Amino acid sequence: MASGNIERRTILKAAGASAAALGLAATTGCGGDSGTSADGTVTIRYSWWGAEERQKRISQSIRLFEKKFPKIKVKTDFQDYVAFWEKFQTQAAGGNPPDVFQNAVGFLRKYDKRGILLDLKSQIDAGNLSTRNFREGVLSVGQVDGKQLGVPVGSNTMALVIDKKIFRKAGVTPAPGWTWDDYFKALKTIHDRTKVPGDTGYFSIMYLYDLYLRQNGKAFFTKDGLGFDKADLTEWWQDGYNRVKAGIITDPKTVAQDRPKSSVTAKHGASEFTWDNFTVRYTAEGDSEYGLAPIPTTDGKNTGQYLASLMLSASARTKHPKEVAQFIDFMVHDPEVGKIMGYDRGILATTDQYAAFKPSDPVAREIAKYEEDTAKAGVLGTITPHPSGADTVEAAFLRIAGDMSLGKYKVADAVKQFFDESEAAFQA
Amino acid sequence: MGTTVTLVKESPLPTRKARSAAPAAGKRRGRRENLAGYLFMSPWIAGFLLLTAGPMVASLYFAFTDYNLFNSPKWIGFDNFTKMFDDPRWQKSVEVTAKYVVIGTPLKLLLALGVALLLAQSRRGQAFYRAAFYAPSLIGASVSIAFVWRSIFSDDAVVDRTMALFGVHSGGWVGDPDWILYCLVALAVWQFGAPMVIFLAGLKQVPKELYEAAAMDGAGPFRRFWSITLPMISPVLFFNVLLETIHSFQIFGSAYVVSNASCGPADATLVYTCYLYQQGFKNAQMGFASAMAWMLLLAVALVTAVLFWSQKKWVHYEEDAR
CATH class of the missing domain: 3.40.190.10 (Periplasmic binding protein-like II)
Structure with missing residues (x-):
């Protein structure tokens, strides 16, 4: 430093620089620019x-x-x-x-x-x-x-999304009212005739298990907890595990690799239970022809579905x-x-929009027809409550069922782990 | 990561002559300079206090509370810590992390040392090789590389096909809980460039005459490596072991991306920080997550202490020889 005057300038500059830096930090604070x-x-x-x-x-x-x-x-x-x-x-x-x-x-x-x-x-x-x-x-x-x-923008319902080409090749036609036995036989037929597993892991989907429970007079959730017991889930997961071993369900290793794509669009499975409006996504993601099939039933009629x-x-x-x-x-x-x-977010919720949109592509028309048919069949029930923590429970159900199906955990341990995590989720 | 550090010793200011001429002014100037110094540092200090020290203190407090981000934290003493040891997923995360550290770190250092030994000899294109081997360290930590990794280790991708040539069809490492961790280990080992450069610097410091004398006495290359190179670079080796071990404990990004944000399948890549993240930000168990973070700090501190203690046995500093 050569002269005594510099310090003041130095200080001022330093002050200026730090003020600028702080100011910058303040304006770049995340998000809230409304x-x-x-x-x-x-x-x-x-x-x-x-x-x-x-x-x-x-x-x-x-x-x-x-x-x-x-x-x-x-x-x-x-x-x-x-x-x-x-x-x-x-x-x-x-x-x-x-x-x-x-x-x-x-x-x-x-x-x-x-x-x-x-x-x-x-x-x-x-x-x-x-x-x-x-x-x-x-x-x-x-x-x-x-x-x-919340104000609904569209309604959707759980459905079975199928790869129509594979189903046709295997000669399998899903019919309304078909039972779980029919469904699992169909998976086997598909696997025998096309070498493609029939389903990508039904037993890990919370919203499907909900439908199964509803068919049997229960539901996945009560107002503040789970609506089924450990014996119910043990049976559901044990059957699922056996079917993975039998090859009629996609190898969970393959499912893990296909993510974030669905194993159906990756051609590693012929069908998958998901929301009906996902057909739009699957059609964009894969290059086969995708359609919707009815949910299998326990008594030949009731699917347990709701909007x-x-x-x-x-x-x-x-x-x-x-x-x-x-x-x-x-x-x-x-x-x-x-x-x-x-129908990207489900069938349009208001008649204003429902009447305005005339589906021209086959996918949208199929979704509309599916919900119409489901409504006409008189199987739509009322939605059961979803307690606080339902989201964490859903994620745990998917993850633990996947781990179980890889053979990494015994079914009994997986069930116990799921009940423990659910308990924590409801209390959080 | 900086690899060369230059220390410049500055002469103290102001000089004695100036001080004796005007002591009062000098003192004032000294204070002013200090003030200027602090002002220059103030952005960093503010950042440190607000973004590091503050949150650390807060997380220490949260570690002893039940806190879901929305409620006000409820003091529960050591419950979070005792809960950890009963939690099978926490145990799993410790197991996965330990495996990753114990397998990955030595492999990476061995490779780094091996390549450094090769590159230490003068040859044509030396600079190119050094740069080429160092490059993965620069880009390896990025998310895009982890994506690339995920795809080359998938079913029927490059790695799978290459191995199939040798009769091993793995069906892809990424979906297989028994293999996916090695995919992460491979990603870490591939980034051996940073410790390699440090080894290279260490190797350059070994006096040539030691090798000449040893060769004269009839010592072969292995003997020379074992008795000269290794002891002489042991401080550098210690530094690398320490740094890489601590670094390995903190693995997160690659596990998160390669597993497609699931840290699976079957929790096979559920490294410690990944479980911490899931508990804190997915399940909103921020108290538990904070406790986990402090547990990790304790574990790393313990491992570091053991390493420091062990250096008496195997690290050779030149002062000892005098």
Whole structure:
């Protein structure tokens, strides 16, 4: 240092630099940029889970919304299902959840208990969000203890997605009312004739086991716990394990490798139990022809199915409840949005959109017909409650069943582990 | 990771002459300089306090509470720690991590030392080889490489086909709980470049005359390695063992990505940090996860202490010889 004057400049520069660095840190703080700008334009954050295909449809819908409501800007982000809920949980815990977000029935009680969800009743009463024209029974999926915590955008139901080409080759035709015996015989026929395992692991899917239990007068969940006992699950998983060993179900090692793709679209399995609207995804992912088949039954009639739904929920902490309500209203009622979204998130929830969308591609038509047929067959029951922690239980069910089927755990140990983890999840 | 460290000793300022001329001004200037120094450091200090020290203290507190991110933490004493030992998945994660550390670290260091020995000899294209072997260390930790890894170890991919040529058809390592951990070990070993460079530097320090004298006395190459090279580079070896061991304990990214975020199949890649992450951020058991983190710190500290203690037996510092 040459002169005494430099120090002051040094100090000032240092001060300036650190102030700048801190300022930078402050402005890059994650996420929460919703707010009101000087000209009165309100920005709301909308998060959802899904893939590329859904992203295209949603941004197109948002462009329409912003045209109609020029004072509201919508900022979006999306992840896949698992990543979405991890991020959401962290944001919500930090007091910074998105203003509006995609939701499902398994999460309603959990986040209601934690005070994250806005009861949309007030906005409905204020006239910002209309509950008219919802298809029968759909709106109630978003209700918990008299509160409207979510507004359904589409309804879906568990179904059996099949690779039609393989089923045809094996000469197997699923028929309404077929029994589990018929179904497992079909899997064997498929494997014998085409060398492809018939199913990719039915025993690890919580929502399917729910249907099986419902067929037998029980359900997966009660209001605050599990609706079945260890003996029930031991039988379900032991049978599953035996069928994996018999080769009629995809080797779980292969299933693990195929992820995040489905083993059906990877041509390692002929069918899979999942939500009916997933046919859209499978068609985009694989190059065979995919369709829907009825759920096997215990008594030759009752499938245990019910209508579930994806919905939009709002944060209890949003600074713009009115704008959020207007946005939800637009997304569920606007006919143009219905045309854009199609059956990507299930059969459109309101008659406004349902009537506007005329499915032209065979996949959408098949989904519509499936839900129509299911409704006509009179097998749709009412949805049973999903207690807080249902999401963690679902993930544990999938993981532990997979581990069990790899032969790494005895069935009895797997069942015990599942009951232990469920207990912890309900209490969390 | 920086591999060369240069220490520059600066002459103390201000000089004695200046101080005697104006002691008061000098003191003031000294204080000012200190202030400037702290100001320059302040972004780092702020970051350290806010982003490292603060959260550490908080996590120590959470470790003794039942905390699900939303409730207010409830003090439960040592319950989280006792619960750990009864938790089969926690035991599994300890087992997986121990296996990874015990198998991966020595393999990586052996390879690093072996290649360093080869590269220590002068030959044409030396710089190129060094750069080429070092490169994986630079990119290996990235997520995209882990994705590549996942696909080359899949069924019917490069590794599987190559092994099939030798009559081993594994059906892919990625989906097989008995194999997938070795896929991660291979990924770690492949990044041997960083310890290799440190070994190289160590090898350069070994005085040539020792080898010449030994050769004169009739010592063969193996004897020279065992009696000269190894003792002479033992401080470097110690440094590498320490660093790589600690580093291995912290494995997360590769396990998370290669297993497609599941740390499976059948918990085969459920490394410690992965289970910690699942408990903290998936199951919202933040108290338990914090306790796990402190347990890991204790374990790493213990292993480090044992290593330091053991160096008396096998690390040779030049001062000892004098």
